[in-house]
Amino acid sequence: MVALSVLAILAAAAVPNFSAFIHRSRMTTESSNLVSDVEIARSEAARRNTTITVCPTADGTNCISDWTQRRVVFVDSNGDNIISNGEEVIRKSDPPASSMVIVASSLSTGATSIRLRSWGAPDSLGSWQFCEKSSTSAGQRVSLTGSGKPTSQQVACP
Numbered sequence: 748m749v750a751l752s753v754l755a756i757l758a759a760a761a762v763p764n765f766s767a768f769i770h771r772s773r774m775t776t777e778s779s780n781l782v783s784d785v786e787i788a789r790s791e792a793a794r795r796n797t798t799i800t801v802c803p804t805a806d807g808t809n810c811i812s813d814w815t816q817r818r819v820v821f822v823d824s825n826g827d828n829i830i831s832n833g834e835e836v837i838r839k840s841d842p843p844a845s846s847m848v849i850v851a852s853s854l855s856t857g858a859t860s861i862r863l864r865s866w867g868a869p870d871s872l873g874s875w876q877f878c879e880k881s882s883t884s885a886g887q888r889v890s891l892t893g894s895g896k897p898t899s900q901q902v903a904c905p
Contacts, residue, residue, distance in 0.1 A: 770882040777843045778877045778887035778899050785897045788820045792863045802860035810859040814849040817842040828860050848878045867895040878904035
């Protein structure tokens, strides 16, 4: 009986910690996926000597401003933020977890995409903050530097 009591106390203490671990893990995964998309776009832009676009999309063709949707990395040769015939899709990501809140900030007004030029520089600077809807744990911020290199850091969620 004493052993069961001790086990129950340990389990009660472990469950909140495990929940926080799951939230942190999901946050890290989602922010790392964006970092990976930007790094692939930057690398492909240099390799192909052209501009590569990273953007969220709901329909797999048109760029939108809702970064909680799946992302696509593609060669947007005419710069219209639409995957047209003949434009190569380099990578498609799965949508983030539905519990994830992603807020883009400091992007150019109305920006629906990030375009990385052949020398690695983005067309606009910005950052994305990843937070869980139902969690008080810390979030992640991914920032895009002037050289196009993404950085990630832990931040407080609202």
